[in-house]
Amino acid sequence: MTSAVDTETLIADNQQLRAELQDLLQQAHINQSIIERHQAFDLKLIGASEFRELIDAMLSTMPGVFNLETVTLSLIDDDYAIQRILRDLQIGLNEFPNLLFLKRPIHFPDEGGRALAQEKPRLGEYATALHQPLFPGYQPVSVAVLPLVRQHRLLGYLALGSAYRERFTRTLATDFIQRLATVAAICLENVINNERLKHIGLTDPLTGVNNRRYIEQRMHEEVARGQRERSALSCLFIDIDHFKRVNDQYGHQSGDDVLREVAARIKKELRLSDALGRFGGEEFVVLLTHATREDAARIAERIRAGISSRGIMIEGSRDPLKITASIGTASLMPPDRSRTAEEVKQAMLKAADQALYQAKESGRNRVVLSAAY
Template identity: 40%
Template sequence: MTAVDPQIQVQELRRQLQSLLDAAKANERKLDRFDALERRLVAVGSMEELVNLLLVECRADFNLDAAELWLLDPDGELRRALPSLPMTKAPLLLEGHGPLKDVFGAVRTTRLVGPGNHEAVLAKAFGDGTPVRSAALLPLIRQGLLIGSLHFGSRDAERYDAGSGTKFLDRLSAIAAIAIESMLNRERLRRAGMTDGLTGVHNRRYFDHRSLIEFSQAVRHRYPLACLFLDIDHFKAINDRHGHPAGDEVLRQVGGLIQRSLRTGDLAARYGGEEFVVLLPRTDHAGAREVAERIRLMVQDAPFVTPEGGTLSATLSAGLAMLPAGAASFAELLNAADRALYEAKRAGRNRTVSGDAEVNTAAS
């Protein structure tokens, strides 16, 4: 039996001890980074700050090559809210659980995936062409419900080894889910204060605030600003003939048609009663007229479903005005659109009338 040199044994023990110390220091640094991230997640004050922290700052702080955030949004609530937020990178909004099932299967726990049989999962999690060879896929769960997922990707095939522990990632997943739910609830409360409860479009209070901002921007940067006043024709007769619940359904469905006709950055609001107002920044007369006509024709052709399951028809009139050069206040634009709407009503309804009389479009 060959005797082992004691000096060699000591060197090996020192090497093993140093390896353990290095691993402990690495884990301590990792814990410090995760702890700092968790503190920042708990302290975020807005949805855009939260998304930027998870997708931009995390990527830099943890030396990641890719980061993705998926959020379930079956009712389009986030889709309506997030486009107006100034975010460097936006989350992917999912209409259903299908993409999450493709990534997690039936197991809702953190997955560490790398080369081998997981290329298809990586492609789904980050998109084809993304240079990711290993990834941590974190499910976001609140109150037992899967609300989305957070994906961290690396070009290093060994960065996220399937045999590694996921304790830090599991904790991060739980904290991120709490922060996201908190921000979503805060966003819902914020939007409730500026949204018309019946139609889902913005309310008069929000419009009065936002219109002053749009007016100031249009004057400062000298871009066109169009305003539409829209009024449902003979709305009192709809209420009298079909009942107020049917009238409410018409209002709700007209609000939805208006929203679907607009671009990101356009503004629609219920101004009062059966009147809606629309602001179209950076839109010339021809573009504004096209929007007004699209809305008018959609309403004209729509079968409005009543609470009893029947249908009824409705039309609307539109007044169009462009912000005049040298305007001293937004009220000038609003009053011009209101006068144009009155002319549309006086001329027979179901038509678009331009405030400058350049184009009057009668019902077809």
């Protein structure tokens, strides 16, 4: 016969088991929620088709999903190729302060001073000498550095920072983190390749600046924006003076050298928000955002002076070749809302082209402004 003491013990044990089961169920719900958040984040990474979208997911969304104080992405870009593409795609580096660029990989030694495998995640306490380049704006307590590797090529590092010492320890299993690094590396490689293809399709292969297709498309977009925001917009039509003589006297290779150098000198005078395109032959078009007629005159004169200030060395000539350019400008302050963006764009190009014609007719190597409208 069961005693009262045994009954009380059974009841107590049953209550304890129920409490433990409740704790397990609660933890299971928490784990399920975590898994769902992580899966949703993976889908967000995989679904990113553009660089800005992917970087925003990594640097803005990831800290909240994984309860981190900071996340940074460092890309190996020793020849500035990625940064040039981002600039040409109008992605300002100041948009993402935690997007960093390195000229070479970082060497992470183990406790014996030996270099660790390039593809292995590194977890542990923050060390200033080792981790500061990856966390320039915030000093975490513990870190996880995930090398992003594709086809045995290091793309960069995804660095996770926590304010808690026990969050990332050397003894922590890295299976999940390694999987995250693999997904991030695949997505990063795909997006960079997509942006490169987009860049190639919108770039003049000779000069490396935008092509006519890009500049016309961008002008249409900026005119529409100017119509909405009532902001000023200007464009410059630039033509190299007597360019045919260069080709006839020194050959087309020298002419190509002149085109490349002139494009570089024009680009040097522009802001990140501006756009430069080769319109055809020796003609270039510059789009100046938020620029009045006075702004356009000042920038055009700076470009004209920059082209003519010093000669260009070409094959077949012992002395630098003197090159000048004529420039016509057109400004919208703001663009007319009564016409379509396409009509306004075409009128703007026509006005700048007519001003360029006047500059050539009046002696070349000068800037002529069309009337603002």
